[in-house]
Amino acid sequence: MAFEFEHSAKNPLHPVSYLKMLAMHSRLEIVWTGQQEISAQDLAQKIHESMLSMEREFNRFSEKSPLSVVNLKASREEVCIGEDLFMALELCEAFRRGTRGYFDVATSTSCGRDMVSYTLNPKSHSVRFTAAEVNLDLGGFAKGFALERLRTLFTEQGVERALMNFGSSSILALGSHPYGEWWAVGVDHTKQHGIVAHEVHLRDGAMSVSGRNYKGEYHIVNPHTGASVAGEDLILVEGRSALVCEVLSTALYAAPKSERGAILSQYEGYHAKQIACGECGSVEIHEIG
Amino acid sequence: MNRKEFLSDCGKIGFAGVTLSLFPWLQSCSEKAKQEVQGEKARIGIIGTGSRGCFHIKHLVQMPNVEVVALCDNYRPHLEDAAQYYPQAKLYDDYRCLLEQRDVEGVIIATPLYLHASMTLDALSAGKRVFCEKSMGYTLDECLDVYNKRKETNGVLFIGQQRLFDPKYIKAMSMIHEGKxxxxxxxxxxxxxxxxxxxxxxxxxxxxxxxxxxxxxxxxxxxxxxxxxxxxxxxxxxxxxxxxxxxxxxxxxxxxxxxxxxxxxxxxxxxxxxxxxxxxxxxxxxxxxxxxxxxxxxxxxxxxxxxxxxxxxxxxxxxxxxxxxxxxxxxxxxxxxxxxxxxxxxxxxxxxxxxxxxxxxxxxGESTVGAEADGSKELLEAFIHATITGRQPxxxxxxxxxxxxxxxxxxxxxxxxxxxxxxxxxxxxxxxxx
The missing domain is CATH 3.30.360.10 (Dihydrodipicolinate Reductase; domain 2)
Structure with missing residues (x-):
């Protein structure tokens, strides 16, 4: 996993750095300002290492990853896991409960509604599945988790302005654009490519978008039914944490309209919209909650 | 971003000099120029207090270095509207009487087009600094007469072409002249x-x-x-x-x-x-x-x-x-x-x-009176500066x-x-x- 790095000091007021890399089957891009080239290069290296570490931990397609080992063995025995994966699974379970079960990293299982798919043992730092055929997929969680980790890394390095885009669907902003009061992010119209369906202004905040993927596939599954959710509209969530935004956008997309407001109301400071894109470029936006 | 921030930012990234040489009239908007007139007041008379005249008044009341001392309109309701902003100002229905008021240093003319040239000529002759709404004159000859009169009197004359002071036009023209x-x-x-x-x-x-x-x-x-x-x-x-x-x-x-x-x-x-x-x-x-x-x-x-x-x-x-x-x-x-x-x-x-x-x-462009943030206020500020200093940009x-x-x-x-x-x-x- 390599990365592309560029640095420009053409604008001496705001030297700007750019990083692009593939991680967790997505593209991570970051633009940040205020660092000279050597410091920025050093930070880029740290980002790369951090993403490599997460990839090693959470990639279920790699046979050697701890997550793959858990998927392989945890239905039969307790599997000891590292700090990061343990914390991630703790958070995932908390979010499952906090979203009425519409966010669940163990969706491809035979577990019934409201059933706990795994238990965590803090003493032994281990995980054990509660049933056979449980399979954990952190794909809907890892981008937000990674962005929060990057927020910490950037803050430690003293970077005050950055925009991070993980897979187009998860965005995190530090500070604002150097020539504006926010970072402006356009949500792409689903039917008319290149048209902005809705513009989001991020300042020290995050957003996440859920819907059909770029191939048009309904890739989000309703954990309660195991069926793909055939929603045409986008769900956009804005708030402080990229992780919470990602979890909520997935959960709200999967949840029926009647339950969305109640789920969102449990997350103070988070706002969600349902964005309907028409064939002729029209857009209808409804606040959720 | 307002013009001040724009110019300040331009300066920081190194093309303030280029910008000001392309747009020399912006010199009067610099911080240095503002300091030059700090504490001083321009005594202004307004000739024509209809919709456009009142549009200018709304900007003038925000400017600390302006004192409007005279108002003139031959349509009484407009004059009374304007007088509400400046109750101390002397009121006239004949602009020639306003021009005789000695403490009036500068005049703003916002009257019908056919009056622009004659009023501007009279005001320049009376030694007043002049801001006249566009267009400059009703005929080609009138414009030339006005231009020559300004030259002859070495006076101050601004015409209400506010785009010359609109930050986005200035930025755009800089980009165009740089070949972008x-x-x-x-x-x-x-x-x-x-x-x-x-x-x-x-x-x-x-x-x-x-x-x-x-x-x-x-x-x-x-x-x-x-x-x-x-x-x-x-x-x-x-x-x-x-x-x-x-x-x-x-x-x-x-x-x-x-x-x-x-x-x-x-x-x-x-x-x-x-x-x-x-x-x-x-x-x-x-x-x-x-x-x-x-x-x-x-x-x-x-x-x-x-x-x-x-x-x-x-x-x-x-x-x-x-x-x-x-x-x-x-x-x-x-x-x-x-x-x-x-x-x-x-x-x-x-x-x-x-x-x-x-x-x-x-x-x-829908407003038939004037729009905010289109350079009008900055143009007026430049005129006020010129009224105080007596320098034509x-x-x-x-x-x-x-x-x-x-x-x-x-x-x-x-x-x-x-x-x-x-x-x-x-x-x-x-x-x-x-």
Whole structure:
């Protein structure tokens, strides 16, 4: 996993750095300002290492990853896991409960509604599945988790302005654009490519978008039914944490309209919209909650 | 971003000198210039307190170094409206009496077009600094007389061409002169409204007095009231003056409703020595296209009204994220279309256009009085500075002079149904900005 790095000091007021890399089957891009080239290069290296570490931990397609080992063995025995994966699974379970079960990293299982798919043992730092055929997929969680980790890394390095885009669907902003009061992010119209369906202004905040993927596939599954959710509209969530935004956008997309407001109301400071894109470029936006 | 921040930022990234040499009249807007007049007051008289006069008053009341000491209008309701802002000001119904008031240092003339030249000449003769609304005069000769009088008296004269002080126009023209859009190959201006352009008339005998814009006895209509603003764009962008002018005008709608005799539909073409055309089109019975001013270059287009740049080059590879780098390098902010439901490989959408500077203030051109954040306030501030210092900024009058002359020439071309050139006698010793 390599990365592309560029640095420009053409604008001496705001030297700007750019990083692009593939991680967790997505593209991570970051633009940040205020660092000279050597410091920025050093930070880029740290980002790369951090993403490599997460990839090693959470990639279920790699046979050697701890997550793959858990998927392989945890239905039969307790599997000891590292700090990061343990914390991630703790958070995932908390979010499952906090979203009425519409966010669940163990969706491809035979577990019934409201059933706990795994238990965590803090003493032994281990995980054990509660049933056979449980399979954990952190794909809907890892981008937000990674962005929060990057927020910490950037803050430690003293970077005050950055925009991070993980897979187009998860965005995190530090500070604002150097020539504006926010970072402006356009949500792409689903039917008319290149048209902005809705513009989001991020300042020290995050957003996440859920819907059909770029191939048009309904890739989000309703954990309660195991069926793909055939929603045409986008769900956009804005708030402080990229992780919470990602979890909520997935959960709200999967949840029926009647339950969305109640789920969102449990997350103070988070706002969600349902964005309907028409064939002729029209857009209808409804606040959720 | 206001002009002060813009200039400050320009300075920090190293092209303040270039900007000010291109736009020398902005010198009076610098911090140094403001310090120069700190604590001093310009004593101002306002001649014409109708809608535009009151628009200026609303800006003047915000300026600490202005004292309005005299007001004049021969229509009493307008005078009384203005007097509410300045109860201490002396009131007149004859501008010549106002000009005799000795403590009036500068006058702002916001009267019907046919009065601009005579009032400006009288005011300059009386030793007043003068700000006169555009257009500069009702005829080509009047404009020349006014220009020469200013020269003869070495006075201060500003014409109300506020685009010269609008930050987005200044930024756009800087980019054009730096070659950002390539070679300039066309200039398009248009102004569409759908309203009758009338003011309420309390009594029929006041019709022509109040609705003077609609009658050719007092105004040249769309060319002097609207086109005049936009025609400076071509000279500004191309660094030359038009060689010939043609046009067509007619009354297509509003003459069915009232007795007006100025055109409500005009199209004019101005051809420059290098063959480039500038167009102006205005219809006031359809507003779909609104107001537009576009400079077309071989590499891209700048829309002056919206402050957007549209590249003719293919969109760069990579996402909008990567385009952010270029924006920050250039000191601008733009929306970047990149959020969606998932990563769409390298199929980044075409850039929909890029703002040329942050927080561009866009005006629609629908207001028949004036719009906020269009440079009007800054223009007035520059005039106040000049009133206090007695210094005429370079080139600001010459830009305004030619804007009016070519508006009048186009109007003449329409009425005579001819292709016209500006007579040598009207050419003043001035080279457009390059």
């Amino acid at each position: 859009i390539g070679e300039v190959v066309g200039v398009r201006n248009y102004w569409y409204r759908n309203n009758n352009w009338r003011r309420d008339v309390p009594s029929p005998e006041l019709e022509r007095h109040i609705n003077w814009r609609l009658y050719s006895e007092y105004s040249r209509g769309l060319m002097t009231e609207l086109a005049c603003h936009q025609l400076q764009n071509g000279s500004w962008a191309l660094g030359m003056l038009p060689e010939k002018v043609m046009g067509s005008g007619s009354l297509v709608h509003w003459n069915k409703v009232d007795e007006r005799d100025v055109y409500d539909c005009v199209t004019a073409i101005f051809t420059y020595p290098n063959g480039v055309n500038m167009t102006f089109e205005s219809i006031i019975s359809n507003k779909h296209f609104g107001m537009g001013e576009q400079i077309l270059g071989t590499n891209g287009t700048i829309d002056l009204v919206t402050g957007m740049y549209y590249s003719d080059e293919p969109a760069p590879k990579g996402s909008g994220m990567h385009q952010l780098v270029a924006q920050i390098e250039s000191g601008v902010m733009s929306n970047s279309v990149f959020a969606g439901t998932s990563w769409a490989a390298e199929s980044s959408p075409l850039a929909p256009g890029m703002p040329i500077m942050p927080n561009v203030k866009v005006v629609t 370079e080139k600001v009058l010459e830009e305004s002079y030619y804007a009016t002359q070519f508006a009048l020439l186009a109007d003449k071309a329409m009425h005579q149904n001819q292709i016209l050139t500006l007579d040598e006698k009207y050419k003043i010793p001035y080279q457009p900005l390059k």
